[in-house]
Amino acid sequence: MSAPAIATRGLTKFYEGRVVVRELDWEVPVGSACALLGPNGAGKSTTLRLVLGFTPPSSGETRILGADPWELPPLVRARVGYVAEKPILPPWMRVDRLIAFHASLYPRWDRALARELGATFALQGGRRVGELSKGQNRALMLLLALCQCPELLILDEPASGLDVAARRTFLGLLADYLAGGERTLVLSSHQLTDVERLVTDVAILREGRLIEHRSLDELKDTIRQVRLPIGAADQLTARLPAGSVLVREDSGRGSLLTLRLEEPLERCLDGLPSDQIEAHGLPLEEIYLALTSASLR
Numbered sequence: 001m002s003a004p005a006i007a008t009r010g011l012t013k014f015y016e017g018r019v020v021v022r023e024l025d026w027e028v029p030v031g032s033a034c035a036l037l038g039p040n041g042a043g044k045s046t047t048l049r050l051v052l053g054f055t056p057p058s059s060g061e062t063r064i065l066g067a068d069p070w071e072l073p074p075l076v077r078a079r080v081g082y083v084a085e086k087p088i089l090p091p092w093m094r095v096d097r098l099i100a101f102h103a104s105l106y107p108r109w110d111r112a113l114a115r116e117l118g119a120t121f122a123l124q125g126g127r128r129v130g131e132l133s134k135g136q137n138r139a140l141m142l143l144l145a146l147c148q149c150p151e152l153l154i155l156d157e158p159a160s161g162l163d164v165a166a167r168r169t170f171l172g173l174l175a176d177y178l179a180g181g182e183r184t185l186v187l188s189s190h191q192l193t194d195v196e197r198l199v200t201d202v203a204i205l206r207e208g209r210l211i212e213h214r215s216l217d218e219l220k221d222t223i224r225q226v227r228l229p230i231g232a233a234d235q236l237t238a239r240l241p242a243g244s245v246l247v248r249e250d251s252g253r254g255s256l257l258t259l260r261l262e263e264p265l266e267r268c269l270d271g272l273p274s275d276q277i278e279a280h281g282l283p284l285e286e287i288y289l290a291l292t293s294a295s296l297r
Helices: 044-052 095-105 111-120 134-147 164-178 192-198 216-222 230-239 284-295
Strands: 006-015 018-028 033-037 059-064 080-083 152-156 184-188 201-206 209-215 223-228 245-251 254-260 278-280
Touching: 006 044, 018 044, 018 209, 033 044, 033 192, 044 059, 044 080, 044 152, 044 184, 080 134, 095 111, 095 134, 111 134, 134 152, 134 164, 164 184, 164 192, 184 192, 192 284, 201 216, 201 284, 209 216, 209 284, 216 223, 216 284, 223 230, 223 284, 230 245, 230 254, 245 284, 254 284
Parallel strands: 033 184, 033 201, 080 152, 152 184
Antiparallel strands: 006 018, 006 059, 201 209, 223 254, 223 278, 245 254
C-alpha cells in the first residue's frame, strides 16, 4: 500500500506556553477528500502549517507524500498546492507577471487552465496584486494552486471573499480536480454546505485535539437524531453507553436526542414505542454543531 498523503504522530505545537495543537494522530489517505473542521482557534491553520513544514512542531512528527516536510526536495514540493487563510501574494507584483513566475516553477503547469481561470474570475493581467479586491485576490491564489496540477491540494478557507457565483465556480473546479486521478484534497472551511458536496472524510478539531475522524458516510450513519416521549427518552439514555447522547432538548412534544451510536439505531430502540418515535439523519452542519458542543461539556 502507498503511504498516506498526510500522516502525523503525536504532533504538538506550543505558542507562548499555550498548547495550540495537542498530540495529533491524523492520516489522510491518497485519493481522499478530507474536511478539516473546527471552531475559530481550534488549531486548523496551525495544523496545516505544521503539515506543510512552514511552522516547526514542538514535538511529534509529520509525513507529507511520504517525506519529512522539512526536507522536501523541490520536485516533491511542487506536487503540493496550498492556499493560505490570509493573503500571502506580493502586492507590488502585476497579475500576469506573478502567473508567469509561478509557471516557471512548476513542471506540470497548465497554461490553458490558467488562461481559462483568469477569464472566469475576471483577473486583469496588468493590475497589481495590491489593487485586487479580496475576492479577486482569493481567486488568484486558487488559480496559482490549481494550475500547478498538484497531487495534494491543501486549502485553508479558500472560498472566503468569493461571491455566490464565484463560489459555485470554485466548487466545480474542485470537483474537476478530484476527478482527475489519484489526487488528494484537504479542505478547511466554515462553509459546511459546500464542504458536504465534495469530501469523503471529515476530521474535527476542538481546542487542538482531534475529536472525530471518519468517513462522511460513516459519520452520517453514526450521528442520528430521534424524537420520542420523555419517558422513553429516559429509558433510551439509561441503556446507552456514556457519551452517546450529544444533545438533549425536552419540550411539550417530548425529547429530541442527537445520538452518537456505534450500533444500528433500530437495535437501540428495541422495546420502545415505535409508533411514537421519529428518527432521521442529519446534514454535516448539524452533525458538526452537535459534536463540537458536546465536546465542551
